Amino acid sequence: MRTSITQAPFGQLTDGTPITQFTLTNAHGLLARIIDFGGIVTELHAPDREGRLADIVLGFDTLAPYQGDSPYFGALIGRFGNRIARGRFTLDGREYVLPTNDGNNHLHGGAPGFDRRKWDATVDGDSLRLAYTSPDGEQGYPGRLDATVVYRLTDDNELVVRFHAVCDRATPVNLTQHSYFNLAGQGSILEHLLAIEADAFVTIDAGSIPTGALAPVAGTPFDFRSPQAIGARIGADDVQLRNGQGYDHCFALARPRGAGMMRAARVVEPVSGRVLELYTEEPGVQFYSGNFLDGSLRGKGRTYGHRSGFCLEPQHFPDSPNQSQFPDVILRPGQEYATESRFRMSVAR
Structure with a gap:
């Protein structure tokens, strides 16, 4: 048995756009749920040494909190993951100014970044393919960026995340995945x-x-x-x-x-x-x-x-x-x- 992928509704954005949740299940019963809003991993169920499954990522039951104060739970991050000082950089002799959303600094692609965008989803066999086109000037970045992320859950119990992007003008790119993990399922992570x-x-x-x-x-x-x-x-x-x-x-x-x-x-x-x-x-x-x-x-x-x-x-x-x-x-x-x-x-x- 190879990984199966099913889908179900996961609410609507404020403008009425429907959001879909995709469930990836492998031959061993490992399960990942991912939505096409922000490419967010909403659930990831893994067994303990007794075979008991627990959801090991932080997240929410419904769509609304992901649009609210979520601290990037489970999300895809872009156009640039992490911080850019003072929201400024110089490229090929030109200074670009980005919005600051972390004190005086630019964090995780701005607000909204790729974590708050609707991605176009396609199921391709055992893979979930998500695509997003970031237009020239979005959050201050130069050039159009065509980004693709493929999620795959293997029978080796791996959640694979593969990034691809091309651009029409030089631009910084640093894409990442931002799940919060707790291998106990809940409580403190300090003993991990x-x-x-x-x-x-x-x-x-x-x-x-x-x-x-x-x-x-x-x-x-x-x-x-x-x-x-x-x-x-x-x-x-x-x-x-x-x-x-x-x-x-x-x-x-x-x-x-x-x-x-x-x-x-x-x-x-x-x-x-x-x-x-x-x-x-x-x-x-x-x-x-x-x-x-x-x-x-x-x-x-x-x-x-x-x-x-x-x-x-x-x-x-x-x-x-x-x-x-x-x-x-x-x-x-x-x-x-x-x-x-x-x-x-x-x-x-």
Whole structure:
């Protein structure tokens, strides 16, 4: 049996546009639900070591909260994931001004970004294909961008996310997936054991903008080269933790030259035994420890309290359009943006 895909209504936008939820189910009963608004992963059900399924992503039962105060739960992020300082960058001698929606900075493509757009959905065998055309000037970005995201749930218990984009003018592109995970299904994530394949991380200032430096993780609370409880050092007296109000940093993956897909991170929830591994072609992964969740949001029978979910966002580095030493994020006409990440679920015995 290969993955099956079914669909059902998931409400309407305020202008009456209908939204559809697609359910992907693989041969082992693993289940993912995705809507064509924001490409949002609304549910992801994975078994524990006793075979009991639990929904391991934060989200809502209905469409309305995703249009409201949702902190990017489960969404596709673009045109540029993470922050751009002061909402400005210079490209080919011209300065572009973007709206600021995170203090003085531009975050996750602006408001609205790709997370609040209706995507055109097509079912192609065992894959869900989502397409969105971002017009020239949308949120201040130059050029038209034709973006496609393919979701696939494999019989290896992987949720595959494949991005593709082309443009008609040079433009920054940094697409990512922004699910919040809790492998226990609910409660705190501070006892989850995290390992990240990174020797360095991007340091940030008090506004969460990169300083331009990569700092070694050795000897710091950011050393996850061996598994550590997320909460073990999150309260340490460390300027970087203060700047992020916890972990909200991009880790520079220890990627050999020419490496393609590689494991970036592994998370284990000790009680249930659920394991999540992230494989990616990207140079970095943003680890966010749910610092701004405060109990004001509720969905799927849960209250989303402080640090009740974590994010592993495969991506290029924040503020890259303003940081020439970081890997290039400029897509030009005739080039193709193509990258794939895989979220693999398993169980630790």
